[in-house]
Amino acid sequence: MAIEVHALGPGIAAEVRGLRLWEPLDPADVELLRRLFGEHGVLVFRRQSLSEHEYADFCALFGSLEHTVRTDWASRVRPEIGLITNLKGSNGNPLGGLGDGEVEWHSDQTYMANPATGAALYAVELPPEGGRTYWANLVAAYEALPERLKQAIDGKNAVFRYQKRLNKYKGADQKLSEEGRKRTPDVVHPLVHVHPLSGKKALYLDPTTSIGVVGMPEAEGNALLDKLASHAIQAQFVYTHNWQVGDVLLWSNGCLMHRREPFPSSDRRLMKRATLHLPADLHIIPKTFMPAEMAAQ
Numbered sequence: 204m205a206i207e208v209h210a211l212g213p214g215i216a217a218e219v220r221g222l223r224l225w226e227p228l229d230p231a232d233v234e235l236l237r238r239l240f241g242e243h244g245v246l247v248f249r250r251q252s253l254s255e256h257e258y259a260d261f262c263a264l265f266g267s268l269e270h271t272v273r274t275d276w277a278s279r280v281r282p283e284i285g286l287i288t289n290l291k292g293s294n295g296n297p298l299g300g301l302g303d304g305e306v307e308w309h310s311d312q313t314y315m316a317n318p319a320t321g322a323a324l325y326a327v328e329l330p331p332e333g334g335r336t337y338w339a340n341l342v343a344a345y346e347a348l349p350e351r352l353k354q355a356i357d358g359k360n361a362v363f364r365y366q367k368r369l370n371k372y373k374g375a376d377q378k379l380s381e382e383g384r385k386r387t388p389d390v391v392h393p394l395v396h397v398h399p400l401s402g403k404k405a406l407y408l409d410p411t412t413s414i415g416v417v418g419m420p421e422a423e424g425n426a427l428l429d430k431l432a433s434h435a436i437q438a439q440f441v442y443t444h445n446w447q448v449g450d451v452l453l454w455s456n457g458c459l460m461h462r463r464e465p466f467p468s469s470d471r472r473l474m475k476r477a478t479l480h481l482p483a484d485l486h487i488i489p490k491t492f493m494p495a496e497m498a499a500q
């Protein structure tokens with residue numbers, strides 16, 4: 204069956220039909236999918252039924268798989284697969300990450316020097332209501348900015364800190380261990396990147412980790428970041444995904460933010476997640492500076 208592509212969202216997100224991802228793919232189809240992923244930022248495949256090996260091997264066609272940092276969330280069959288779930292084991296410990304609460308607008312790994320920007324979720328169990336995931340198109344959001352805001356952020360860089368996200372979800376008193384701080388020092392990324400395929404500019408934002416703009420007073424920098432984020436999450440830039448069991452969805456964090464709505468804790472949600480280093484010829488890979496380099500400039 205030939206591949207069919209259906210646009211889903213406002214300039215992002217496409218559903219690809221006609222593929223059974225458990226079967227070997229034709230090399231020409233793989234090339235087409237890689238390009239479609241670069242162009243759309245979100246790719247959806249529905250009605251899939253995959254073993255963890257089949258799923259991981261499929262994801263690896265788009266970039267090298269990262270072993271999840273959270274080994275306690277990792278699958279035992281295939282350690283590159285992490286569980287995103289509210290389910291608990293018989294000992295009462297969570298089997299995976301992110302629980303049942305809201306996951307606020309963010310982009311993955313923005314606090315890393317070399318963020319793995321690709322991610323995939325495979326829906327295995329879903330709550331009857333809630334738990335939808337939203338993606339904001341940061342290319343369209345950039346394009347729609349008033350000219351004076353485009354100028355205000357031209358050449359500007361933001362500082363990202365893991366500790367901020369930790370405090371948001373685990374409480375204000377949570378401190379990173381010495382080792383954790385070493386693994387995630389503050390990093391600096393430009394606020395705007397150019398997409399390698401379209402040549403269009405995209406915002407790079409993460410309100411859950413950004414702590415300011417380099418060269419601006421803290422309050423002013425954060426006010427600017429807040430303004431950009433509230434602009435970017437307006438409905439006209441957002442694709443909402445209504446999950447169905449069997450969905451495989453890939454996204455590219457370099458040109459998007461995402462958020463998950465909460466769902467009732469008495470319901471079950473189980474997603475299998477893969478994390479990927481995507482190629483720079485097809486995806487935005489944020490540039491990174493270390494704050495010390497910036498200070499020396």
Ligand code: OGA
Pocket residue numbers: 287301306311322324334335336461462463474476
């Ligand atoms: C993630 C994430 C949202 C969801 O895995 O990075 O934000 O819908 N997940 O589970």
Ligand code: MN
Pocket residue numbers: 309310311461
């Ligand atoms: Mn995420």
